[in-house]
Amino acid sequence: MDTLKIRDIKSPDCAAITKLIRELGNHKGESDDNLTLTPKDLDxxxxxxxxxxxVFLGVVAEIKESPDAKSPQIVGVALYHVKYSTWEGEAMHLNTFIVSQKYQRQGIGSKMLCSLAKTAQEKKYLRISLEVIKSNESGLNFFTKHGAINLTKEEGWLNYDLDNAAVKKLLEVVNEDKSVRLRPAEPKDCTRIKEMIQELADFEKMEDGPKLTVKDLQRDGFYKLHPVFYSFVAELDDEETGEVEIIGFSLLFISFHPFLGKRVHLEDIYVTPKYRARRVGGMLFQAIARFVEKDGYNGFSLEVLDWNEKAIQFYDKFGGVNRSIGEKGLQSLRFKHGVIAKLGTENK
Known part of the structure; x- marks a missing residue:
């Protein structure tokens, strides 16, 4: 193969990255209306x-096809954003992975993936996640061959999405329970948030539960220059004691989509069972919609287990769309720590 180099992305790469994203979009049959990001937007x-x-980081693959070539040609790109797992903290979410068709099946994708795994190791990320369309058999085979687990197939995780139209509609919903107050979370709330994260893990039957401490949550959401996550809590005054009780929370982070740009991903939303009849979940959902609209994000996404019928009905009610249906449905994949460590030491 001609001289191949995998390196971190730079600002001057944005034109070439945009071209590759358009190539991917055209291959997937996306209309030009959905391929609106410009090099300036990416920059x-x-x-x-x-x-x-x-909002994103990543690597490019470049090839200098001949000694006489003035500059290398960018033939592949892999972009990721930092996600936040309430199990393990910061992680890598691979949102864009493209090798130009002319250069596929030459080991370029493997080299980019190994480079990202090395970065994940250096940053102490314990997982790498991504989504692949079900009909993209070559893509699914590539990632599973390198050790990824298909969580949609194995555990039933579904991808849900609320676009800007759904967000706008959600903002029109009127919630009448004035006794419940919503506010941004504060460091002092992390003890209660951690308790509710564990309650949610128990409900989802996750035996390998959350590893984060209260101090981890405080550091990552409140004490860093740029928070890794944002959170809202719902509270009310206890009828018997008069003390303020936190009865629900949501936790979200900023994400990136190669066609839609800057978005929000809802990692967790939970309401104590005792108060679910008071539409607290809808109030928390609406707070996320306000966050999305206020800062100009392009909708938000989330994941839900396929057996959680009440949650699915809740998301459907507020305009959520199940993106995991059919041959074009998204499959959630994940590389675990052991696989990441192996990939990070390979030099294919």
């Missing part, structure tokens, strides 16, 4: 410090 989201931390 602003990935490199313009004045707008805050980068």
């Amino acid at each position: 602003r989201l990935g490199f313009a410090d004045k707008y805050g931390p980068p």
Whole structure:
């Protein structure tokens, strides 16, 4: 093969990355209306410090096809954003993985994946997640061959999405229970949030439960220059004691989509069973919608287990769309720590 180099993305790469994203979109049959991100948009989201931390990071694969070539050609790109798992903390979510068709089946994808695994090791990420369309057999085979687990197939995780139209509709819902108050979470709330994370894990029958401590939550959501997650809590005054009781929470983080740009992902939403009849979940959901609209995000996504019928009905009610249905449905994949460690030491 001609000289191949895998390196971190740079601002001047944005034009080439945009071209690859369009190539992917056209291959998937996306209309031009859905392929609106420009090189300037990517530069602003990935490199313009004045707008805050980068929404995405990643690597490119470049080839210099001949000694006489003036500059290398970018033939592949892999982008990721930092997600937040209430089980293990910061993790890598691979949102874009493209090798130009002319250069596929030459080991370039493997080299990019190994490079990202090495980064994940260096940053102490214990998981790498991504989604692949079910009909993309070559993509599914590639990632599972390298050790990824298909969580949609093995555990029943479904991908749900609320676009801007659903967000707008959600904001029109009127919640009448004035006794329940919603507010952004504070560091002092993390003890109760951790308790509710464990309650949610027990409900989802996750034997290998959350590993995070109260201090981890406080550090990652409140004490860093740029928080890794955002959270809202629902509270009311206990009828017997008069003390303030936190009865629900949501936890979310900023994500990136190669066609839609900057988005939000809802990692957790939970209401104590005793108070679920008071529409607290709808109030928390509406708070997320306000967060999305206020800061100009392009909708939000979430995941739900296929047996959790009440949650699915709840998301359907508020305009959620199940993106895991049919041959074009999204499959959730994950690389666990042991596989990441192996990939990070390989040099294929």
